[in-house]
Amino acid sequence: MEQPGIFIRNLAVTFTSRDPSIPGGRAVRNVSIAIEPGKVHALVGESGSGKSVTARTVLGIVGADARVEIQGSIDFRGRNLLELSDDELRSIRGKEIAMIFQEPSRYLNPSITIGVQIGEVLEAHFGLSRRASLERVGEMLSAVELPSRVARRYPHELSGGMKQRAMIAMALVCNPSFVLADEPTTSLDVTVQKQILELLARLQADSRMGMLFISHDLAVVQSIADHVSVMYAGRIVESAPRDELFANPLHPYTRQLLLSVPRSERRGLPLTVIPGRAPDAQNIPEGCAFHPRCRYAVDVCRREMPAELVYGPSHSASCHMIGKLNGDSE
Amino acid sequence: MIYFMLQRLGRLVLTVFIVATVVFVIVRVVPGDPALVIAGVDARPQDIAAIRAKLGTDRPMLQQYGTWMWGLLHLDLGHSFTTGESVSRLILARFPLTFTLALAGFVLSMLIAVPFGVISAVRRWQAIDYTVMAYTQIGLAVPSFWLGIILLLLFSVRIHLFPLFGLGGISSLVLPSVALGIERSALLIRIVRGSMIEELSRDYVITALAKGLPRRVIIIRHALRNALLPVITIAGIQFGYLLGGAIIIEQVFSLPGLGRLFLTAISNRDFPLVQGGVIFVAAVFSVVSFLADILYSLVNPRVRVS
Numbered sequence: 161m162e163q164p165g166i167f168i169r170n171l172a173v174t175f176t177s178r179d180p181s182i183p184g185g186r187a188v189r190n191v192s193i194a195i196e197p198g199k200v201h202a203l204v205g206e207s208g209s210g211k212s213v214t215a216r217t218v219l220g221i222v223g224a225d226a227r228v229e230i231q232g233s234i235d236f237r238g239r240n241l242l243e244l245s246d247d248e249l250r251s252i253r254g255k256e257i258a259m260i261f262q263e264p265s266r267y268l269n270p271s272i273t274i275g276v277q278i279g280e281v282l283e284a285h286f287g288l289s290r291r292a293s294l295e296r297v298g299e300m301l302s303a304v305e306l307p308s309r310v311a312r313r314y315p316h317e318l319s320g321g322m323k324q325r326a327m328i329a330m331a332l333v334c335n336p337s338f339v340l341a342d343e344p345t346t347s348l349d350v351t352v353q354k355q356i357l358e359l360l361a362r363l364q365a366d367s368r369m370g371m372l373f374i375s376h377d378l379a380v381v382q383s384i385a386d387h388v389s390v391m392y393a394g395r396i397v398e399s400a401p402r403d404e405l406f407a408n409p410l411h412p413y414t415r416q417l418l419l420s421v422p423r424s425e426r427r428g429l430p431l432t433v434i435p436g437r438a439p440d441a442q443n444i445p446e447g448c449a450f451h452p453r454c455r456y457a458v459d460v461c462r463r464e465m466p467a468e469l470v471y472g473p474s475h476s477a478s479c480h481m482i483g484k485l486n487g488d489s490e
Numbered sequence: 491m492i493y494f495m496l497q498r499l500g501r502l503v504l505t506v507f508i509v510a511t512v513v514f515v516i517v518r519v520v521p522g523d524p525a526l527v528i529a530g531v532d533a534r535p536q537d538i539a540a541i542r543a544k545l546g547t548d549r550p551m552l553q554q555y556g557t558w559m560w561g562l563l564h565l566d567l568g569h570s571f572t573t574g575e576s577v578s579r580l581i582l583a584r585f586p587l588t589f590t591l592a593l594a595g596f597v598l599s600m601l602i603a604v605p606f607g608v609i610s611a612v613r614r615w616q617a618i619d620y621t622v623m624a625y626t627q628i629g630l631a632v633p634s635f636w637l638g639i640i641l642l643l644l645f646s647v648r649i650h651l652f653p654l655f656g657l658g659g660i661s662s663l664v665l666p667s668v669a670l671g672i673e674r675s676a677l678l679i680r681i682v683r684g685s686m687i688e689e690l691s692r693d694y695v696i697t698a699l700a701k702g703l704p705r706r707v708i709i710i711r712h713a714l715r716n717a718l719l720p721v722i723t724i725a726g727i728q729f730g731y732l733l734g735g736a737i738i739i740e741q742v743f744s745l746p747g748l749g750r751l752f753l754t755a756i757s758n759r760d761f762p763l764v765q766g767g768v769i770f771v772a773a774v775f776s777v778v779s780f781l782a783d784i785l786y787s788l789v790n791p792r793v794r795v796s
Binding site for chain 1: 694696699700701703707711719789790791
């Protein structure tokens with residue numbers, strides 16, 4: 161069966177408030193991402209840059225209480241996910257597009273056993289009884305390298321790594337063609353991170369499913385992604401195939417991010433920190449949102465939002481100063 | 491678990507001991523001499539003295555306390571001053587009625603509180619929520635005995651659906667149980683609603699949504715299961731209040747439960763019966779909240795391991 165891709169076009173997500181005097185939070189601003197079938201597309205950025213909101217919008221689960229305004233389109237199997245009814249979306253969630261969350265201890269239900277939490281996905285989508293789903297639950301647990309007795313355990317009885325494995329089993333139990341992994345290793349110890357990452361990479365390769373992999377950590381992304389998009393203040397500032405992005409970063413923000421990651425090629429050189437803080441969604445600077453923190457910023461950066469330009473095969477970036485920076489060894 | 495149960499048992503014994511001491515003192519500090527009540531106002535001093543000697547109230551306070559505590563240790567609550575009957579037998583004869591009232595009121599209040607608390611939480615700030623909240627506001631303000639009187643007027647006087655007073659089978663328990671249940675449901679609805687709202691905002695609900703679970707499963711299996719945990723503890727305490735409420739509502743419906751027994755005992759200065767009654771209610775209260783704790787630890791997997 162041919163696996164589908166997900167095509168996000170001109171997505172804008174704005175959180176509005178009951179109080180009209182409070183400005184809306186522009187969490188996602190005009191984002192387009194093409195996640196090719198069977199590929200891993202990484203979305204990188206600091207917290208609050210709109211990565212998680214983008215992923216949650218795909219499943220239509222952006223904060224149940226929040227008032228949200230969503231524009232653009234998300235195409236999946238020839239349908240726009242943003243136009244589907246609740247029931248249609250529900251039949252896709254967990255079955256065709258699944259999601260893995262950041263902190264398993266908060267995202268697993270503390271008073272339901274792991275087995276039931278995995279099995280109920282089958283119950284919801286295939287009408288399987290608890291008994292009938294047992295076999296598949298066991299299969300899934302061994303696929304994520306957990307012993308079958310874990311099915312009868314509660315989340316608090318497992319270690320962080322085991323919980324995240326259980327969460328992965330839960331997401332993949334219906335063999336989804338697509339998985340949204342929202343910082344799946346961030347809350348874990350470094351050694352466990354590596355194991356979980358390898359497990360995810362292996363499961364992804366085996367089933368040829370597409371993946372949107374969200375992370376703030378470029379080192380993690382480098383090992384798993386096929387394509388990387390860098391997000392800043394709700395926009396994609398640079399997008400390129402992995403090797404191209406790491407070899408030839410164009411946007412000053414991407415360069416800064418790379419410099420703040422310890423890498424073997426740069427052994428002996430100091431790590432740098434990006435000065436300042438990422439803007440929140442309610443106070444996004446005029447022009448290029450990155451200009452207050454950008455060492456190359458000139459007048460035009462403060463006034464005009466840079467257009468997204470193509471710089472090579474599948475490599476695009478939005479910055480006024482690209483070309484003027486080239487040759488800069490920084 | 492064993493340690494936990496022993497610990498709670500110890501606390502129960504301590505509670506009963508403290509209650510016993512306090513009630514012993516209060517009964518004797520309050521003015522009124524049981525011998526005077528029994529002998530009547532015209533009695534001669536030597537008759538009164540004879541009765542005092544017979545009851546043992548002429549002995550020093552400490553000695554009386556010692557005798558009473560010694561009896562208590564052997565689960566002997568003594569004998570009524572007025573009728574000479576065994577206090578424990580008197581109480582146990584009346585207890586089933588009061589307990590039935592409290593239990594019926596409790597079950598009813600939970601049957602009202604859980605569904606309405608959940609609906610209110612799920613449809614927060616919508617018409618149904620405001621209606622339920624208005625109900626709880628009234629329920630919290632109205633005492634159960636007043637509600638009992640209104641129910642009596644409506645269903646026994648206006649339409650003769652239930653007996654007006656006295657014990658006549660199950661039907662005579664309906665109105666008092668309803669009065670108790672409605673009154674207690676008000677607070678419980680608010681607790682269920684608050685707890686449910688909190689659980690619905692937890693991250694595991696997002697996971698459940700992302701898994702494509704139906705709304706009903708998310709609300710009942712995921713949120714309600716966690717939301718009921720704090721409710722169990724509070725419901726245990728509420729049951730104690732219901733026992734007290736039942737004692738009062740028996741008066742409104744002229745039912746021969748513990749209420750009438752204790753009120754008569756107080757006006758007769760029947761020391762052993764008053765003391766025994768207070769200790770009995772305190773013990774039942776402790777046992778019920780003990781059971782609620784056990785239930786809590788059985789339902790909550792996080793407590794079970796430790």
